[in-house]
Amino acid sequence: MNRASELSGANLITASEIVKDFSGHRALNHVSMEVPEGSIYGLLGPNGAGKTTLLRIINQITAPDQGSILFKGVPIGQEHRHMIGYLPEERGLYKKMKVGEQALYLAQLKGLSRQEAMKRLKMWFRKFEIEAWWDKKVEELSKGMAQKVQFIITVLHEPRLLIFDEPFSGFDPINVNLLKQEILQMKEQGATIIFSTHNMASVEELCDHITLVNESKTVLQGEISEIRERYRANKYLVTFSGSEERLASGLDPRFELVRVEENGMGRKATIRIKKEEEGSGDLIRNLLEITEIKAFLEILPGMNDIFIQVVNETIQKKGS
Amino acid sequence: MIIQREYLTRIRKKSFIIMSVLGPLIFAAYILIPIYFATMEDKEEKIMVVIDDSKLFTEQGADGPVCVIPETETLKFQVIEGVPIATFRETFEESGYYGLLFIPSNILASESSLIYSTKQTSVEISEYLKRSMESEIEHLKLAQHEIEEIEKILAEVETSINVRNIKWTKDGKSKESNTGVVMGVGYLGGMMIFFFIFFFGSQVMRGVIEEKVSRIIEVIVSSVKPFQLMMGKIIGVGLTGLTQFLIWMILSVMLITGLKAAFFPELSQTPTEQVVSSDLFEQGASGEDRVNRTEEAVASDDMETAQEIFASLKSINAGVMIGSFLFYFIFGYLLYASMFAVIGSAVDNETDTQQLIFPVILPLILGIYVMISAINNPDNALSFWFSIIPFTSPVVMMVRIPFGVPWWQLALSGSLLIGTFLGMTWVAGKVYRTGILMYGKKNSYKEIWKWLRYSS
Numbered sequence: 069m070n071r072a073s074e075l076s077g078a079n080l081i082t083a084s085e086i087v088k089d090f091s092g093h094r095a096l097n098h099v100s101m102e103v104p105e106g107s108i109y110g111l112l113g114p115n116g117a118g119k120t121t122l123l124r125i126i127n128q129i130t131a132p133d134q135g136s137i138l139f140k141g142v143p144i145g146q147e148h149r150h151m152i153g154y155l156p157e158e159r160g161l162y163k164k165m166k167v168g169e170q171a172l173y174l175a176q177l178k179g180l181s182r183q184e185a186m187k188r189l190k191m192w193f194r195k196f197e198i199e200a201w202w203d204k205k206v207e208e209l210s211k212g213m214a215q216k217v218q219f220i221i222t223v224l225h226e227p228r229l230l231i232f233d234e235p236f237s238g239f240d241p242i243n244v245n246l247l248k249q250e251i252l253q254m255k256e257q258g259a260t261i262i263f264s265t266h267n268m269a270s271v272e273e274l275c276d277h278i279t280l281v282n283e284s285k286t287v288l289q290g291e292i293s294e295i296r297e298r299y300r301a302n303k304y305l306v307t308f309s310g311s312e313e314r315l316a317s318g319l320d321p322r323f324e325l326v327r328v329e330e331n332g333m334g335r336k337a338t339i340r341i342k343k344e345e346e347g348s349g350d351l352i353r354n355l356l357e358i359t360e361i362k363a364f365l366e367i368l369p370g371m372n373d374i375f376i377q378v379v380n381e382t383i384q385k386k387g388s
Numbered sequence: 389m390i391i392q393r394e395y396l397t398r399i400r401k402k403s404f405i406i407m408s409v410l411g412p413l414i415f416a417a418y419i420l421i422p423i424y425f426a427t428m429e430d431k432e433e434k435i436m437v438v439i440d441d442s443k444l445f446t447e448q449g450a451d452g453p454v455c456v457i458p459e460t461e462t463l464k465f466q467v468i469e470g471v472p473i474a475t476f477r478e479t480f481e482e483s484g485y486y487g488l489l490f491i492p493s494n495i496l497a498s499e500s501s502l503i504y505s506t507k508q509t510s511v512e513i514s515e516y517l518k519r520s521m522e523s524e525i526e527h528l529k530l531a532q533h534e535i536e537e538i539e540k541i542l543a544e545v546e547t548s549i550n551v552r553n554i555k556w557t558k559d560g561k562s563k564e565s566n567t568g569v570v571m572g573v574g575y576l577g578g579m580m581i582f583f584f585i586f587f588f589g590s591q592v593m594r595g596v597i598e599e600k601v602s603r604i605i606e607v608i609v610s611s612v613k614p615f616q617l618m619m620g621k622i623i624g625v626g627l628t629g630l631t632q633f634l635i636w637m638i639l640s641v642m643l644i645t646g647l648k649a650a651f652f653p654e655l656s657q658t659p660t661e662q663v664v665s666s667d668l669f670e671q672g673a674s675g676e677d678r679v680n681r682t683e684e685a686v687a688s689d690d691m692e693t694a695q696e697i698f699a700s701l702k703s704i705n706a707g708v709m710i711g712s713f714l715f716y717f718i719f720g721y722l723l724y725a726s727m728f729a730v731i732g733s734a735v736d737n738e739t740d741t742q743q744l745i746f747p748v749i750l751p752l753i754l755g756i757y758v759m760i761s762a763i764n765n766p767d768n769a770l771s772f773w774f775s776i777i778p779f780t781s782p783v784v785m786m787v788r789i790p791f792g793v794p795w796w797q798l799a800l801s802g803s804l805l806i807g808t809f810l811g812m813t814w815v816a817g818k819v820y821r822t823g824i825l826m827y828g829k830k831n832s833y834k835e836i837w838k839w840l841r842y843s844s
Contacts, residue, residue, distance in 0.1 A: 127610040129825065146613075154610040160603025177611040221607070 079138075080105040080229055080260045081126060086135035088121055095121040096132070097284040103262055103277070105140075108255055110275035110292075111264040112371075114379055117281045119264040120157055123233050126262070127154045139229075150179040155222040157233035157264075159215055161206045168202035171221050178225040185224065192220045196246075211238060219247065223254065230254060232263035236270060248274060268372040278371075280378055288378050292371070299369045299377070302341040304348060306355060307334050307363035318358030323351055334362060413643065434486035434513070437476065438467045441493040444528060445521070457520040463513060465489075473504065481506050489517060496525065574787035577713050578759045580633075581782045582752060585721050588629040589728040593741065595621050596732025596824070605824045614821035619813070622725040629721065712789050715802060720782025723809045724748065726816035733823030734836055744833070755780035759787050766791040776801045778808035 081103040088096040096118045103109045111119050124130045126137055128144060137144045139151075162170055168189065175185035193199045196216055206214055215238055223230060235251075236244045251261055251274060265271060271278060271292070278295065280288035288295065303326065308315065312328055315337060319325055326338040341351060348366065355361055369377075438455045440446045446453045446467050455465035466485075476488055487505035495501060501521065503509050530538055596618075599605045608617055731744045758780060762771035766788045775785040775793075781801045785793070819836055 124606075124825075129606065129609050149611060152610065154607065156603070156606040156610075158603040158606065160605070160607070162598070162604055163602055174607060174611070177608065218607075 078104055080140060081262070082138040082141070083122070083126065084135055084138075086122065086125060086132045086137070088118075088125065088130070088132050094284050096125075096281075098135070099279075099281060099284070099286050100135075101279050101286075101289070103260060105260050106255065106258060107260060107276040108251065108274050109260070109262045110271045110278040111262060111281070112266075112268075112271065112278055112375060113264075113281040115266075118284045119281060120233055122281070123154075123231050123262070123264060127152060127231060150225065151228045153178075153222040153225060153227035153230045155219060155230075155232045155235055157237075159211075159218050159238075161214060161218060163207040164205060166202070167204050167206060167209070167217055170206065171217065171224070174221050175224050178227075180225050188224050189220070192224065196220065212240065212243065215239060216243070219250075223250070226257075226259075228259060230259055230261045230263075232261070234265055235263055236265060236267050244270075268370065268375055271371045280375065282379050282382050285382075287382050288374070295374065296368045296371075299374045301367070301369060302344060303367040304339050304341070304351060305363075305365045305367050306337045306339055306361060308337060308355070308359045308361055309334060310359040312337075315355075315359050318354075320350075320354045322346060323354065338367065409639070413639075433462055433464060435464050435466055435484070436513075437485050437488040438465050438491070439469075439471070439473060439488065440467060440491045442491050442495045443493075444495065445491055445524065456524060457517065460516070463516070476504070480504075487513075491521075495521075496528075499525075573709070574790045575759070575763060577709075577789075578756070578783045578786035581713075581717050581720055581786060582756055584629055584633065584717060585724045585752060585782070586749065588625050588721060589724045590745075591628075592622055592625050592725045593728040593732035593745075594738065595625065596729050596820075597735060597738055597741075600733065600824055600827075601737060609821075609824065614824060615817040618726070618729050618817060618820050622722065622729060626718070626721055626725065630718075709789055712798065713786065716782035716785055716805070719802075719805045719809050723778065723782075723805065723812055724752070726809070726813045730816045730819045730823065730836065733820045734826075736827055747833070751779035752783065755783035759784050762787050772797070776804060778805045781805055 079102045081101070083099065083101040086096050086099045087094070099118070099122060101109075101111075101122070111122065113119050121130070125132050126144070128146075128149065139145075139148045161167075165173075171189050172182065172185050175189065176182060180188070190199075193202065198213070198216060201209065201213065201217070206217070209217070219235070222232075230251075232251075235247060239247060248270065251263075255261060263274075275292055277291050278289070279286055290298075312335065315328075316325055319339070322342055324340045324342055326340055328335060328337045330336070339351065341348070348364075352361070352364060355364075438445070440455070445456050446469075447456055448454070453467040453469055455467050457465065459465055463486075473488065473490060476483070476485075480488070486507075487503050487509055490502040490504065492498060492501065501517075503514060503517070527542075530542070535541065599608070599617075605617075612620075727748045728745075731741055731748065734744060735741050755774065758770060758774040762768075762774070762784055765771055771784060771788060774780045775788050776797065778801075782805070785798075785801055789798075823836070
């Protein structure tokens with residue numbers, strides 16, 4: 069075993085230095101990604117960043133111009149097709165074909181036997197309570213209904229790797245929750261999941277790792293908890309009772325009062341520690357002198373903020 | 389799997405079933421209606437009034453004057469003497485007469501007669517009258533020369549030459565062929581290949597567009613290679629076509645035999661094998677008097693033609709014919725289907741196909757033109773080259789085969805076709821895999837060329 073495969077042993081997918089050019093424009097510029105087995109991996113980025121292209125390359129729909137994809141340490145090939153389930157962003161089914169027939173057909177293309185596919189389909193259709201759709205044509209279904217069918221088709225062959233391109237777009241909140249639960253359950257059963265999304269709330273909720281791509285390049289990568297740690301702004305939310313003026317005047321110059329909000333629960337102040345080295349202990353000590361603390365909480369940045377911040381940073385860098 | 393789906397979904401379509409049933413009906417109608425019209429004659433009896441001023445065409449019969457022109461089953465004559473034409477004019481429509489033949493007294497000199505009628509006289513009847521009168525006058529004129537036994541001499545002089553084509557083959561046998569039938573078979577074969585390619589080729593194209601437009605393509609190519617999908621589609625549609633074709637053939641044969649037995653019992657008698665040599669003399673001996681040609685004679689003549697047709701069909705080497713038909717049928721289709729698949733992959737909707745499809749069907753249409761000329765000159769340079777060039781060979785070769793094509797030409801044309809098919813499929817596969825994922829690109833052959841050069 070060479071070093072590379074040793075290193076990637078724990079990873080289900082190792083994408084290294086992927087480059088893909090489309091006539092005149094570079095869709096992916098030396099993008100690397102390591103997806104640990106059994107994790108949920110988020111692929112983030114603004115529209116047109118190259119997310120779908122990367123997912124297509126992992127699916128062997130298109131081939132990269134440079135770079136390689138390893139599946140469990142071996143270069144990805146035909147034998148892996150059946151181990152991957154893919155839900156593309158642009159959903160589509162044969163409009164004139166009946167739902168059940170179509171699901172059977174697509175499942176068999178993924179290597180399931182007809183009987184096995186039938187058995188599992190019946191189970192899923194019961195689970196999603198859509199047994200009545202079996203003999204309907206796809207064109208008779210609503211968009212959301214068709215998406216449900218397509219989700220079933222994607223996961224039916226119980227692949228080791230599931231790739232969802234914008235899985236939540238077009239679903240109502242109830243079905244988004246249903247989907248999230250299914251995704252978490254599949255993770256528990258040992259599947260690895262990669263999904264691309266704009267929905268940052270779902271990233272925080274589901275993902276273990278993320279890669280943020282912008283303008284064809286990786287701009288942020290790593291474990292979610294680690295990233296949020298990295299982007300902490302040393303801000304604290306203090307719920308207090310007492311006068312606002314006293315708080316403002318009594319605060320040590322090492323700390324900055326960002327803003328004070330008031331609602332039914334009491335007054336809340338957002339305070340920033342100017343120097344990173346200073347701990348929160350000093351702030352608490354300072355606050356105890358000047359007010360009565362009801363709650364003290366570090367503000368960790370949401371993925372949404374990080375996303376916007378990082379994307380803006382790269383735009384500024386490009387501008388300067 | 390893919391083949392199966394393509395095949396089953398198409399076969400279950402309503403249009404397929406309708407076409408399967410309608411096709412042979414149309415086909416049978418196409419063959420039978422002309423025969424029907426040809427044999428069907430107006431059974432209504434028509435009475436023609438004859439006013440013969442010349443007295444050359446009337447003789448005294450038992451019940452008064454009778455016209456010398458022989459009556460047929462449907463055309464009767466009634467000679468009326470001493471009544472001027474003008475008296476008929478006003479009451480003619482109510483009288484029920486079909487027409488009035490007026491033969492002027494100076495017919496020998498003027499060589500003209502008149503038919504008065506309220507309706508348009510049918511060409512058949514006026515031709516019959518013309519021929520009869522001509523021969524009667526010829527007889528009269530000849531009689532004026534007072535040659536002895538003139539009738540007998542005439543009968544001896546009367547000749548009818550029957551030209552039969554007998555081809556010497558290398559193994560020393562003589563084969564009789566009817567050029568018309570040979571042409572017909574080749575022409576039919578070529579035409580069928582043309583329509584098959586065109587019809588089912590564009591079905592492949594539509595299928596590709598459907599997958600692209602419905603966006604299911606991405607799901608499928610994540611499961612199977614694009615090339616597998618393309619070939620699956622082409623073969624599936626091809627099998628559909630073959631199935632339909634088989635149904636057509638079987639139903640047509642059944643229909644034609646059925647209808648033939650019902651309407652033309654005389655044709656359905658099994659034609660006996662004609663032995664060329666012994667038959668020739670019989671034919672020569674049976675000189676018929678053309679003037680007194682009866683209905684019966686016409687019928688037996690039809691029989692003869694029918695027998696000739698069957699004999700000619702036998703003279704075409706059926707094995708070679710069917711074998712090469714299937715070969716060109718299948719590979720011609722495969723070649724064009726892959727091109728149609730490329731077009732399908734290059735566009736976003738069906739209306740955009742128009743401009744791209746033209747260069748593809750151009751050689752096919754060219755093939756049809758050459759085929760028509762090749763019927764007359766199956767062995768000239770034009771026919772030769774176009775039956776070798778793969779894009780036109782399926783259509784053109786079909787009309788050449790009945791006339792006999794050297795084996796090396798068949799082999800060359802066939803292997804070129806297979807070679808081009810393989811090359812075209814390879815190219816098509818490359819373009820296809822790029823094309824199916826492209827949306828909103830302007831579709832031109834320049835763009836397709838670019839996709840082809842994407843190495844991956």
